[in-house]
Amino acid sequence: MNSRNGVTGQIEIDxxxxxxxxxxxxxxxxxxxxxxxxxxxxxxxxxxNWVQQINLYGTTKRLEYFKARYSNPVHMGDQLTVDTxxxxxxxxxxxxxxxxxQKIRNKNTGKVVNICSSRxxxxxx
Numbered sequence: 191m192n193s194r195n196g197v198t199g200q201i202e203i204d205x206x207x208x209x210x211x212x213x214x215x216x217x218x219x220x221x222x223x224x225x226x227x228x229x230x231x232x233x234x235x236x237x238x239n240w241v242q243q244i245n246l247y248g249t250t251k252r253l254e255y256f257k258a259r260y261s262n263p264v265h266m267g268d269q270l271t272v273d274t275x276x277x278x279x280x281x282x283x284x285x286x287x288x289x290x291x292q293k294i295r296n297k298n299t300g301k302v303v304n305i306c307s308s309r310x311x312x313x314x315x
Contacts, residue, residue: 199232199274202297205266216264221304222256225292228272229310232290236276254287255309262296262303269297277307287311 209220233240264270271294278289287309294304 197236199228199235201228201231201272203270203272205264205268205270207266210266214265218260221258221294224272224294225306225308228274228292229290232274232276250313252311253308254311256306258304258306260304262301264296264303271295271297284314285311286314
């Protein structure tokens, strides 16, 4: 596998109207989507050779584990940065597993608003 451990990927996101509740706070379900955007961009940028290989063989992708800790709310119009770091990877028979660490920072306030650990597996057919 050809990944670049030790590299942190970043993606910027603006909180949109559809992501907030009546109190102008982003709903917690959006964080999962924002983290997925960060993981996908990380894989495209830093694991491109591996991604091309798995697309040749066909895979089933599964989010196996997700744990997040919320610390500060975000509001409509806030600009967020999602930092993604590949912590570990492992291959078991026809399965490849990636452990990611991620955090979301609010660029407007400078505060970390959420931290997450996730495990994504690819079953190669």
